[in-house]
Amino acid sequence: MEILKVCLLENKRTKSMKAEKTKIENMKIKEITGEPAIDLALDTIGMNKQALVFVNTKRGAEKCAEDISKKLKIENEETRKILDVLSNQMLNALDRPTKQCMRLANCVSKGIAFHHSGLHSKQRELVEDSFRDGKIKIISATSTLAMGLDLPAFRAIIRDLKRFGHHGMSDIPVLEYLQMCGRAGRPKYDSYGEAIAVASKQGEKDRIISNYMKGEAEDIFSKLAAEPVLRTYVLSLIASNFVSTEKQLKDFFSKTFWAHQYGDMSRIEHMIDKVIDLLEDYEFIMVQGRSDEKVVNKSASRSSDFVSASDVCVGSSGDSSNDSTNATKLRATLLGKRVAELYLDPLTAFHMVKCLNTGSSREKITAFSLLQMVSATLEMRPLLNVRMSEYDLVQEKLVKENDALLMDEPSAFEYDYDEFMNSVKTAMMFDEWIDEKDEEYLLEKYNVRPGELHYKLSNADWLLYASEEIARLLSHQKLLKDLSKLRFRIKYGVKEELLTLLKIPDVGRVRARKLYLSGIKDIAGVKNADLTTLTQLLGKQIALKVKKAVGEDFEKMPVSDGKRKGQLGLGKYE
DNA sequence: GGACGGTGAAACTTCAGGTTGCCTC
């Protein structure tokens, strides 16, 4: 078991502390830069050990890694070669290196790396693996690295204990602090480890000792208290037939940790009632037998959406209780059942239903209108923020696409107007992605790092899939093709014209575009193209595979390597 | 006199992380 040695290092940046020497309990750290976190990292390298430095922003993680790497010189030729190879791998992880890739590659060439959610997953894995191999000595990271990773870090240097939140800068939770400390001295790698928190002044030092080192971890609160979570689970319980009456539903919640913590069951019941009303209004559930039963004006065609009682009710249909809530039967409609299966917040699903109804009555809808529809959901948050300098640009796009939008534009004075504008900007970013703009362009224009981009893209893909499922249930056949095409374009980041070529294995956005620009626009074009042309465009191996995929196996036939002089191989820079 | 570059102050911007579906177009 590891022993945590928890120490404090005073930050000498503060003027009042300047006269004081940097001190750590039982340790002397050589002052090189005056930045405690950096000096500690350098000291760790001097001990031939490894460390993680935890900071509160992605930018901070990058700068910290850069600052440490600037102080290092790799003298051993063999080590330099190993790091150069690694650095090259980091640089070429994407089709085209971004500024972030170059920054990471530079740091890695000195054995230092940064790690945060903005990194591409390939780079993140490479960083973690190289730290385990001992090639990387220091990782400067945000809290991504604090959760559950088993790394051979002798030290966890916690530089920042504050983070920007909903109410400005605030202290990180004690639980998170403990998670960070727990990264040091893992049993597999060290007999003990050191967790070091950096304080900027005496007051902060005392606060860290009392709040974090001697403080107790926070209580855990049930997430059911959050309305989106509650309505999702109420629908889910009904749709999965886990409950079929109001009484069963309330009984279920009365036994949850939420009820235990909240105490006041009558208020909880009131909240559940509100959610039931909402779900009924949305036509995701049917409520029967309630004393104040509402008359919902449903069209005859819509009634076919409901699952029959025998389909959805659990065996309690013969329940003879006299209790009024027990008599109130809850059944999910087909639509409600699917919404629950898709794990969507009912509010999001209802927003989609409204938008898709609007879309189905239109002659034509654009990709942008669907992208804005999914961008305006809770699931897509946090959205890209519209800066003051970008306001005109977003407004211009809005004017241009106004007729295409599927939701109503809120008034500029409404509370959610800013979020609406943000949804337009987020949709603009997706729109540029499917217009074949690459990661570097999107990083420059929208300040979205590759890792965040791919997270947002997979979110958009999920929401578009959910929209497709809802459109299918609503019989909006016309929209199904648009949605499915858009999902494909989001996945690959391509214009519509490349969709056919992407069906060929080993052909992604880059190769498809090369083929298209050379006049090879579809499967027939690939069949008709001679192997030499394909080899010049894609390289020999891929050309053979592509030919094989369209039914022509050249594998055993002799073929001339049609590579032009100076042509690159099938690397990422093609 | 105008273009250009350097400098510093002021204004502005940004700030962690990442479940859930299905496999088809």
Place this chain on the structure above:
DNA sequence: GAAGTTTCACCGTCC
């Protein structure tokens, strides 16, 4: 709240 980035005004130099 703080750090980093962008913008802008001002000044000096050069042609």
